[in-house]
Amino acid sequence: MDQQQRYAIEWECTRLINHYANLNDAARWAEVAALYAEDGVMTRPTAPDEPIVGRPAILAAFDARPPRTTRHVTANIVVTVHDADHATATSAMLLYTAPDKPPLVGGFEDRLVRVEGEGWRFAERRGTLSF
Template sequence: MGQAARAARRRGYRRRAAVTPEARRAAEWDCTRLVHLYANLNDQARWAEVAALYAADGCMTRPTAPDSPVIGRPAILAAFESRPPRTTRHVCANVVIQVQSETTAHGSSAMLLFTAAGTPPLVGGFEDRFVHTEQGWRFAERRGTLTF
């Protein structure tokens, strides 16, 4: 063991078990699917299913309200149910998932939102933290931003 490794161990740093290539690909696929499923369910106004994509203590920050996080599935569901009815189409692209461990991952994606109201499309993105739960991969945090 080299001097740097011994020093790191003394400071409490431990080498994490490596994620196998197969587990990494599976997590990347599952998290990417979650991003796309979120957009589809959102466009279909299937709010309970959207809320179920979050961990029980998950946090959602809408692109239009970046300083107002919504925490926990019940609050996330209530936030979606309080929205006025509208027809939308979310187009997500450039999804990149970075698997950090067997149970955590980070992702980013671009989002384009069209509404039937005739307003100009919104362009933004999401920074996501994912956690693996008993129900599979879920959003631990979904933070939206508007670009223009």
């Protein structure tokens, strides 16, 4: 793999992480769930010991949320490319929830995989809270 290919993968994975935050804030749950591989795993920062496995379960978990207004700010994204179809990433996250909840600071550790016909997806998205 040459440097241009590595940069392209890094960009696509960074875009995936940012797109996830935007779709999450827009409450577009079906589109959020579709960003996971079919057997993907999601672990919320607020429930790090309760993994949710598979797109249908991930969608159901988002659908079960009460309506809320949020803004996720994602930063410090670092993607490590392992090969043409596998990467990992870390990122920091700041979550604002309106109207009166204090901001949450945390991050994500991601395992990313290229899915035939779909592009890059989350194989696993593990959230953590710092404070």
